Amino acid sequence: MINAIIGLLGVVGIVYASSFDGTYVLDDDLILEQRYVHPYSSWGHFLRDSRQLVDLSFWANYHFNGFDPWGYHLVNLLVHLASVLCVFSIGLWATELWATHEFAKPVESNLEDKGNHQTSIWPAWWIAVLWGVHPLTTESVTYIIQRYESVAVLFMLLTLRCWCGLLDGKRSAAIGVIFFAWCAILSKQISISLPFLIFVWDLFFSRLRGGAAIGNFSKHRLKALRTIAWGGILSAWSYLVLCLSGYLFAMVPTVGSEYAARSIHHELSPLQYLQTQSVVILHYMKLVLYPRDLRLDYGWMPEHDPLRYIPAMCLLASLALLGIWLFYHRKCAGILIVMVYLTLAPRSSFAPSPDMVFEHRMYFPLVFLVALLVVGGVALRRTMVSMRQVIRLIGVGLLLMWGMRTHQRNLDYQSTVRFWQSNFDLEPNNPRVAHNLGMAYASLGDWKTARVYAETAVSQNDKYAGYYIGLGDTQRETGDPVAAIKSFSRAIELEPESGEASRLRLGTSRKD
Structure with missing residues (x-):
């Protein structure tokens, strides 16, 4: 286990070593103008900001490191490495649970040493390492101001991991769920999807367990813990909803609002935005498998051609129905597909945004898409024994290809001219x-x-x-x-x- 963790952190750390030479890109005005490097002037300003924890992290960066971008990149990478460990831990928990049920026998039988507990590590390890080095994560790690994204995702992953502990009957996990849920809410508004993620995760794995009591932990105590944890999650979620709706506080402008003001298209109806996002999501899927031509600003225009957005919407609807069907029949691919849609929903569905595409929006959904690839590879190894070596080589090939592309993308951040010239x-x-x-x-x-x-x-x-x-x-x-x-x-x-x-x-x- 220790060797696997060291190897995991080592691979991701080596790939992202080139990020330390990165300079300020679009975020330099915000940081150098000291918008985020001074403590809050009043509690009112603190409460209205909606991204308090990350703003405080920028202030801490400035306090200890000044304006040197190296320190900001270090914190961003540490956040990413922590998320990689969370993905590994969640994947390990899920793999071990699947391995105890008939639904996961295909996964278990793919492992050479079925009696060895250590064999559950490798599917989780591959999910974590492939996600950790994927080029689509660079915008959330190397682009400094997108610490908002990576920190919010880290806290949502920690909330999910604590919920796994709660399902195992650990009393302290309920406290972790409440604490990390509030941290996620205070990091970025994308955490508005957190209650829905927890709900489907709990529904799937509770059904997988069959509702049995865990050790000496009775169903009634587990229900009480769930109730307490849900109270904490919903209190944090209600705070965010009230802030976003303007009933509690008038929110201060976010980082992206200033850049979005330069957009050449502002007003889109929810339906028009959904039409466009159906095509955009397919573009995201292509980038997952073939992450080429990455850039910060796509300038993607709204989709008005039915021949483009109708097939895309039909395909995505079909995949959603497939995911629901698999979820109902307790297939691991079902929960992964549903989680992809839920993590995409806050910014790629009905709520219009001036910018159609940003790669950092795939930071969280990418976890479950990579997991789908790994689970598919494991299942394929079982059904096609002769392909085991080929599948292993494909995994190593993806690791090398994605790692090299991430390294190359990080080099673009070393110069503002190079960064914008490539765009x-x-x-x-x-x-x-x-x-x-x-x-x-x-x-x-x-x-x-x-x-x-x-x-x-x-x-x-x-x-x-x-x-x-x-x-x-x-x-x-x-x-x-x-x-x-x-x-x-x-x-x-x-x-x-x-x-x-x-x-x-x-x-x-x-x-x-």
């Missing part, structure tokens, strides 16, 4: 990417190149004041104050109420 090469018609690439060149003093990309951004979207401010800066620095005055004036026209930065630049340009 621009894939999305040349995305104004936000062009603007950010231009500002990356500007930060290096290459104002001529910066002006080219700033002009590109304005030509693609002439309704956002920030693009004109960036263009005006490049025009002024390249010796064209007349053009700069026009750009700053246009920025003021677009945002008269928040155009102080434009006015300051305009005054400076006129003096020039």
Whole structure:
């Protein structure tokens, strides 16, 4: 067991070693402007923030490490490694439980030494290591500000693991469930799905046990523990719902709201968003198997072509029905499919978001998708004995391929120019990417190149004041104050109420 854990952490740690050389990308403004590195000015501000725990972690980073990005990357990696261990522990618990029932005999019979308790480790180990090194996790680990995502997922995994302990009859597990549920709620709003995840997990594994008492633990005591734990979960969930609805506090803007303001499409109905997300989810599935052309900003436009979204919606609906059927018949694939849909639901269903695609949204669903691949591989080994070596080689091949791709993706974060250039090469018609690439060149003093990309951004979207401010800066620095005055004036026209930065630049340009 110890060797397996050391190997697991070692593999993931080696793959992510290149993340320590990463710099600030889109998050540098937020951190360097000290929005998240000072303690809260009042309890009211603390309660309204909705992501308090992660904000406090940024403050602690600043307190001990200043603005050096190395320390921020270290904390992000430690959070990811902790999540990897949680996935391993949950997978081990589930594998051992399945191995005691006829539903899991295919898994057990795939293992060479059936009498050895250690054989239950390897399916869980492969799930954890493949998830830990998968390239889709980079945006939640190497992109500093997405610590919100990774910390929330860590606490949801810990809540799930404590619930497993509760099902084993451990009294202290109920306290862990309540504590980690509150931690998840105070990390990011995606934890709104937590009660539903716990419900289906409990329903599946309680039925798998057959409702039998555990050791000296009576059904009545287990029911009482469940009631206490559910009270804690629902109290945390109710707090988040009241905050999101505005009945308790007026929420402060989140990190993504500032970037989303630059989106070229804002208003989508829930149905239009669902149509688009059906195609987006299939894109996510493709990236799970073939994680190529990763980028931060996709600039994905809403889907209006029925020939694209109707087949996608039908396919996803069919997979959902299959998952429910397998869940009802107590098949392990059923719980995994249902968990994938529940973890995707907060941001990939009916609740519209200005941005259609972000890879970090797959951080949690990826756990269960990788588990599906591993469980499928284990089942295939049982039915096709001659393929055992081939399946093992496929697993090693995926580990190497995904690990190398993650390492390469981490290298993109070492330079803001390289980061945005790789994105621009894939999305040349995305104004936000062009603007950010231009500002990356500007930060290096290459104002001529910066002006080219700033002009590109304005030509693609002439309704956002920030693009004109960036263009005006490049025009002024390249010796064209007349053009700069026009750009700053246009920025003021677009945002008269928040155009102080434009006015300051305009005054400076006129003096020039």
